[in-house]
Amino acid sequence: xxxxxxxxxxxxxxxxxxxxxxxxxxxxxxxxxxxxxxxxxxxxxxxxxxxxxxxxxxxxxxxxxxxxxxxxxxxxxxxxxxxxxxxxxxxxxxxxxxxxxxxxxxxxxxxxxxxxxxxxxxxxxxxxxxxxxxxxxxxxxxxxxxxxxxxxxxxxxxxxxxxxxxxxxxxxxxxxxxxxxxxxxxxxxxxxxxxxxxxxxxxxxxxxxxxxxxxxxxxxxxxxxxxxxxxxxxxxxxxxxxxxxxxxxxxxxxxxxxxxxxxxxxxxxxxxxxxxxxxxxxxxxxxxxxxxxxxxxxxxxxxxxxxxxxxxxxxxxxxxxxxxxxxxxxxxxxxxxxxxxxxxxxxxxxxxxxxxxxxxxxxxxxxxxxxxxxxxxxxxxxxxxxxxxxxxxxxxxxxxxxxxxxxxxxxxxxxxxxxxxxxxxxxxxxxxxxxxxxxxxxxxxxxxxxxxxxxxxxxxxxxxxxxxxxxxxxxxxxxxxxxxxxxxxxxxxxxxxxxxxxxxxxxxxxxxxxxxxxxxxxxxxxxxxxxxxxxxxxxxxxxxxxxxxxxxxxxxxxxxxxxxxxxxxxxxxxxxxxxxxxxxxxxxxxxxxxxxxxxxxxxxxxxxxxxxxxxxxxxxxxxxxxxxxxxxxxxxxxxxxxxxxxxxxxxxxxxxxxxxxxxxxxxxxxxxxxxxxxxxxxxxxxxxxxxxxxxx
Amino acid sequence: xxxxxxxxxxxxxxxxxxxxxxxxxxxxxxxxxxxxxxxxxxxxxxxxxxxxxxxxxxxxxxxxxxxxxxxxxxxxxxxxxxxxxxxxxxxxxxxxxxxxxxxxxxxxxxxxxxxxxxxxxxxxxxxxxxxxxxxxxxxxxxxxxxxxxx
Numbered sequence: 001x002x003x004x005x006x007x008x009x010x011x012x013x014x015x016x017x018x019x020x021x022x023x024x025x026x027x028x029x030x031x032x033x034x035x036x037x038x039x040x041x042x043x044x045x046x047x048x049x050x051x052x053x054x055x056x057x058x059x060x061x062x063x064x065x066x067x068x069x070x071x072x073x074x075x076x077x078x079x080x081x082x083x084x085x086x087x088x089x090x091x092x093x094x095x096x097x098x099x100x101x102x103x104x105x106x107x108x109x110x111x112x113x114x115x116x117x118x119x120x121x122x123x124x125x126x127x128x129x130x131x132x133x134x135x136x137x138x139x140x141x142x143x144x145x146x147x148x149x150x151x152x153x154x155x156x157x158x159x160x161x162x163x164x165x166x167x168x169x170x171x172x173x174x175x176x177x178x179x180x181x182x183x184x185x186x187x188x189x190x191x192x193x194x195x196x197x198x199x200x201x202x203x204x205x206x207x208x209x210x211x212x213x214x215x216x217x218x219x220x221x222x223x224x225x226x227x228x229x230x231x232x233x234x235x236x237x238x239x240x241x242x243x244x245x246x247x248x249x250x251x252x253x254x255x256x257x258x259x260x261x262x263x264x265x266x267x268x269x270x271x272x273x274x275x276x277x278x279x280x281x282x283x284x285x286x287x288x289x290x291x292x293x294x295x296x297x298x299x300x301x302x303x304x305x306x307x308x309x310x311x312x313x314x315x316x317x318x319x320x321x322x323x324x325x326x327x328x329x330x331x332x333x334x335x336x337x338x339x340x341x342x343x344x345x346x347x348x349x350x351x352x353x354x355x356x357x358x359x360x361x362x363x364x365x366x367x368x369x370x371x372x373x374x375x376x377x378x379x380x381x382x383x384x385x386x387x388x389x390x391x392x393x394x395x396x397x398x399x400x401x402x403x404x405x406x407x408x409x410x411x412x413x414x415x416x417x418x419x420x421x422x423x424x425x426x427x428x429x430x431x432x433x434x435x436x437x438x439x440x441x442x443x444x445x446x447x448x449x450x451x452x453x454x455x456x457x458x459x460x461x462x463x464x465x466x467x468x469x470x471x472x473x474x475x476x477x478x479x480x481x482x483x484x485x486x487x488x489x490x491x492x493x494x495x496x497x498x499x500x501x502x503x504x505x506x507x508x509x510x511x512x513x514x515x516x517x518x519x520x521x522x523x524x525x526x527x528x529x530x531x532x533x534x535x536x537x538x539x540x541x542x543x544x545x546x547x548x549x550x551x552x553x554x555x556x557x558x559x560x561x562x563x564x565x566x567x568x569x570x571x572x573x574x575x576x577x578x579x580x581x582x583x584x585x586x587x588x589x590x591x592x593x594x595x596x597x598x599x600x601x602x603x604x605x606x607x608x609x610x611x612x613x614x615x616x617x618x619x620x621x622x623x624x625x626x627x628x629x630x631x632x633x634x635x636x637x638x639x640x641x642x643x644x645x646x647x648x649x650x651x652x653x654x655x656x657x658x659x660x661x662x663x664x665x666x667x668x669x670x671x672x673x674x675x676x677x678x679x680x681x682x683x684x685x686x687x688x689x690x691x692x693x694x695x696x
Numbered sequence: 697x698x699x700x701x702x703x704x705x706x707x708x709x710x711x712x713x714x715x716x717x718x719x720x721x722x723x724x725x726x727x728x729x730x731x732x733x734x735x736x737x738x739x740x741x742x743x744x745x746x747x748x749x750x751x752x753x754x755x756x757x758x759x760x761x762x763x764x765x766x767x768x769x770x771x772x773x774x775x776x777x778x779x780x781x782x783x784x785x786x787x788x789x790x791x792x793x794x795x796x797x798x799x800x801x802x803x804x805x806x807x808x809x810x811x812x813x814x815x816x817x818x819x820x821x822x823x824x825x826x827x828x829x830x831x832x833x834x835x836x837x838x839x840x841x842x843x844x845x846x
Contacts, residue, residue, distance in 0.1 A: 094728045095745070096720070120743070123731025128822070129739045139739040146742065536779040538725055538815030546725075546815060558721065558815070602747065622781035648780035649751030653790075665746055670756060677715050677742035678763040 033092035112156035174202020176566025177354035199303035249561025267334035270306035291391030360415025416521030427521030602647030610659035723771030729818030750783025
């Protein structure tokens with residue numbers, strides 16, 4: 001440790017001599033951050049600094065405009081060296097944001113990085129008490145006091161370095177997952193792609209054209225799908241779901257359930273003879289109920305892998321034990337009705353979650369009468385009806401009678417920007433897909449009249465505004481500002497009357513249409529919910545996955561080694577999904593290229609002298625980290641297998657002997673925070689130490 | 697010397713003091729989100745960060761009350777969402793135990809809460825604090841009306 005510099009008469013005092021229950025008082029430095037005006041605009045940081053300086057153990061306290069800046073960090077390093085600081089308290093933002101920054105900083109000054117404690121006076125003080133400056137200052141001060149108290153009891157820890165498996169799991173085979181998988185595979189890493197549907201392709205495969213350029217969606221996607229399936233570094237597990245993930249960055253153990261498709265993938269050639277033979281017709285989910293498929297099927301002609309799947313629910317054989325026409329028809333004997341689900345165990349270093357979105361389903365008894373009226377459809381259903389490989393071969397028809405619709409209305413923001421149904425966010429794609437589909441319809445049938453009921457048109461991307469103007473000017477698509485209040489169906493003609501307030505005209509109008517298209521928003525997918533639970537990922541209030549930082553760590557999650565891409569993170573269009581997928585792939589590649597990663601040493605340890613070998617910790621630990629061992633001195637004691645310990649501290653909280661220490665969150669450290677938190681009002685400063693001695 | 701810095705608050709107004717144990721992954725993140733979205737709540741809460749709500753020894757809660765806390769919150773991930781698989785299940789059990797114990801000790805039930813607050817629930821965090829503060833303000837300090845037994 002650096003020799004303490006000659007005493008600075010104003011800010012330094014010698015505290016090492018003060019005894020505290022046998023604890024040698026370490027020299028604590030406090031750094032109070034203004035964060036520009038983010039903190040200093042509310043909290044009187046000068047006052048906090050002054051008060052911090054007077055706290056026991058504190059030898060120096062500084063205030064900085066931006067502690068995380070180069071200057072701010074340099075000051076910490078300088079102060080550590082000059083004042084022989086042994087524990088550092090940074091009172092600034094959330095440790096969830098800058099703890100790594102400051103750990104790194106104090107390490108540069110020669111301190112163990114775990115001798116840092118961050119006091120959150122921004123997210124949990126200045127930002128939430130903006131109107132109560134005096135109270136916020138008082139709170140900040142008390143938080144600093146708690147922090148100093150904990151910091152003084154921190155112990156140095158050694159980070160564990162672990163090897164990183166050079167392989168990645170990509171969950172979800174939409175365009176984002178496909179791109180991420182291809183990028184990683186091209187960098188030379190082994191990739192496992194898990195897709196729950198029988199084919200990859202995701203929602204993009206269902207779309208007709210893409211905005212604003214009019215590229216055919218499947219034409220640009222299918223080559224990527226094929227490339228993925230043929231890539232030597234990629235193993236495609238379609239019709240599979242992730243069941244369990246254990247481990248941590250670099251060393252995830254993943255259990256995947258490969259659902260029985262009742263067709264051997266290695267034998268099936270995708271010829272389709274089986275489907276021809278199958279007598280069962282059901283609605284094809286891929287065509288959203290407009291087209292039909294057989295009970296043995298591929299969801300769409302360009303499916304990858306082009307392997308048939310038996311829909312167990314509708315297959316006659318699974319109901320009556322008879323039929324087997326498909327099996328008889330198959331020349332390769334690929335069909336096996338006795339096939340069982342298979343569990344595949346994978347070991348991967350990183351995970352990319354690209355589980356996409358689902359479209360909002362209009363309310364059963366809603367204003368838009370989606371469930372009651374045949375001629376009210378959603379935007380995604382329109383995509384299928386416009387798609388050349390869709391159920392109508394690309395001819396737009398009214399679902400009620402199969403005739404060409406002459407007057408079409410689009411209703412925007414269905415399931416978006418609506419507080420009543422708790423969908424406050426903008427889905428970002430609906431304006432443009434409606435505009436794009438209006439263009440496609442007008443190109444096919446120039447005599448169609450199209451009206452778009454909108455709140456705001458959000459044409460923010462490259463080429464979007466231009467397309468919007470083109471559709472208005474060249475194709476005379478009418479844009480009506482106003483949210484429809486009521487839809488009424490004519491029982492004989494099945495035409496729909498929309499009653500709406502046209503806010504630009506300040507008029508209530510009723511207009512009749514042949515077809516109404518609801519531009520439904522994007523919502524988190526069921527697949528996201530399931531993998532989110534499995535991995536323990538956090539979401540933002542809209543239900544999409546939360547990125548580690550909204551600006552600076554847009555593809556990382558709070559969980560090291562797990563990245564997010566595409567609409568699983570929030571609604572976005574195809575170019576943004578692809579860009580994010582590429583970012584996620586490159587972020588995931590970093591630790592895999594480095595081949596090793598340091599992980600937090602926050603584990604539990606057992607004091608064998610105190611342990612009575614009761615085994616409660618063994619019972620409580622979800623990871624099987626504690627084990628009972630017979631020790632040389634005789635008797636049974638618990639011992640923690642460090643590699644398995646995740647550091648949650650449940651064992652420490654339960655140990656009746658208080659024999660277990662949870663590093664960085666020891667009993668002593670937590671009690672010290674409790675004491676400090678309440679010490680201010682508790683005028684019995686003396687009682688503090690006594691009580692403390694009693695518990696630790 | 698500490699006193700000088702604490703005199704700023706008015707002594708007449710009762711300011712209940714709440715200690716909140718928040719798990720790193722959900723509740724602490726929720727509290728952070730309340731901050732980033734600038735949701736305002738009373739400054740009466742002191743958050744102690746733990747990695748998992750399962751780390752919270754019931755003795756921590758009792759000690760906080762013994763030292764003069766007017767209310768204690770233990771906040772963790774929602775059931776089945778625990779970052780450590782099942783830590784919050786233990787929290788729930790300990791919460792039940794604490795509730796019955798505190799009732800025996802004559803401490804009003806609104807003074808101790810186990811709450812499940814997700815990282816996305818900044819609003820819930822702010823509301824939880826607001827609600828407890830307003831309840832505690834009505835109630836006054838522990839044992840104000842009825843003097844403690846000891």
